[in-house]
Amino acid sequence: MIQSQSIAVETTLQKKAKPPQDGLGFGIHFTDHMFILDYSVEQEWHNPRIVPYQPIVLDPAAKVFHYGQTIFEGLKAYKTADGRIRLFRPRDNFARMNRSNDRMSVPELDIDTAITALERLIEVDADWVPTEPGTSLYIRPYVFATQATLGVAPSENYQFIIIMSPVGAYYPEGMNPVKIYVESDYVRAMVGGVGEAKTAGNYAAALKSQQIAKEQGYTQVLWLDGAEHKYIEEVGSMNVFFKIGGKVITPALNGSILAGITRNSVLQLLKHWGISVEERRLSIDEIYEAAEQGLLEEAFGTGTAAVISPIGEVNWGGQKLVIGEGRTGELTNKLYDTLTGIQYGTVEDPFGWTREVGAGKTESVR
């Protein structure tokens, strides 16, 4: 593990002007600094450093351009009303990054090193954590292959980088249910593939379908399984939940869908509240049948960016299904309020999910 004091810090001589907090958007503005860690077969992970936000310089043969060995994570830091900065389940993000690394033949990262680096970076750029309601600091850790040879083989060199972006409220005008297009032809991932790894190729594979959905007036794509085009996988880059006859059902982690941290938080919250939840195979037929029987009550996506995203309409091959009269459901609202409340520190956190930056240097709060 790399200690905080062994991270070299070079602060910028020219701080950027901060963008106005009412027009931050998502992933457009970046803070003044970034964290970099190098990997070579001989030295393993080495040279941890915080430097001014600056371009990455790579040989044109660097493997990331050709064979796509790259993995990312996404998490957020929140400012509480009394000015403290809190992270939400950061260990889970870096643990998942290591599972992705394993699938993509990328060397493991020490989780404590990653968290130490992240906290140090946040301290350096603490004035970048926005304060307006609903805003947060989006954190993007990622790793990519840098070896400059064209043989198809795992890279011998990597960089692990953390960049950070102040982001706006996801629902500046209140939470509105989205319309979802069920994709019956294109497939995002399949069992045996890399669908559960947070790797670039999964996102590139989804773009065309997303464009088609958008042209037809839909916000997101609902993916079905690759083998039978029958079972529900994810929605856009979120996990998906359906409330049917009082029970909440979400697709089980089968290897082809992402093990979302918000997904896991929702499952824990629901169990905590005594609501019946099922993680299992869920066919698109079952959704339509439940709707016919008047049992389909709510639907929502979960992810770091939106936290909870209510679904008001589904279109499967032209059959439109309006859910909850197109309005956000009661449970969907309660989950959103509770999760964001825990994140911003206005609601008690019985799960130990939040971690205050700077406060946990010696302990390992999960």
Added chain:
Amino acid sequence: MIQSQSIAVETTLQKKAKPPQDGLGFGIHFTDHMFILDYSVEQEWHNPRIVPYQPIVLDPAAKVFHYGQTIFEGLKAYKTADGRIRLFRPRDNFARMNRSNDRMSVPELDIDTAITALERLIEVDADWVPTEPGTSLYIRPYVFATQATLGVAPSENYQFIIIMSPVGAYYPEGMNPVKIYVESDYVRAMVGGVGEAKTAGNYAAALKSQQIAKEQGYTQVLWLDGAEHKYIEEVGSMNVFFKIGGKVITPALNGSILAGITRNSVLQLLKHWGISVEERRLSIDEIYEAAEQGLLEEAFGTGTAAVISPIGEVNWGGQKLVIGEGRTGELTNKLYDTLTGIQYGTVEDPFGWTREVGAGKTESVR
């Protein structure tokens, strides 16, 4: 279309020392120059230029690092005995790149522009085309997303780059059959996915399985289909052919396998020779049954790097199958000799596959 004279050429002030031709390897050494073309939504493809081989400088938020929008091609230039430089089916490579681009939501490239750029680059670096038997100049065109925002959407900016690498003889000690491991758990791609696009994510997805095969003493992985783990797809990053009872069979292009240019050349050659060929679904069971009946005669992979790669042994879940007593088959040898003969100009090219660099500036030889 961009004309040759509109390509800005900045030649290097310091030419690199050329590596010895008996130890070139593959994709390790690069020539003195590279070609770059930029894309923006406003200007489309613009600013064609040849510059000294140099690092690529990218914002840390560039989409290629995060969402993997990147596509590549691979082709070769060969020096004939009388000193001419020839390309093998370059239009087919750039046509395929455009099909990959379409699948990955990358803007189309003008094929004539790409060929003009490539020929101009080869002229500038003509002294890099190696001359020893079996050596060639490997050409790597690629395109990647450069927009520096983290929203999951097609990039608004790209770079198209060509780099070139002198490569050694693939079989310096003669062609030897390889041993192949049939992958029954991990999957490379599936119908509805991006398997037929030459995109980075497909290669990243294959690495783990390749490592497992290598640890067990196998050179390549034979991939089965994602839905049933039953039908043959590709071998490593090559297409695959089996000769059974006098007929040659290769998996049909179903959307999940690459439409190899060497694959297509082999099909055309076989038809030209009057040999019966079938492109269809081919199960791994059928291979084992044919072997039991004494009908499995030869097997080989096809690709730009090796051209033809004989397969001497297959291992499917522990059942080992030796093909052709582990020796290179007669037809396999004939295909290799003919294809490489056409490429190096020692065998007549009845298909119009070869294109002399500099000779075809106004015509469009396929």
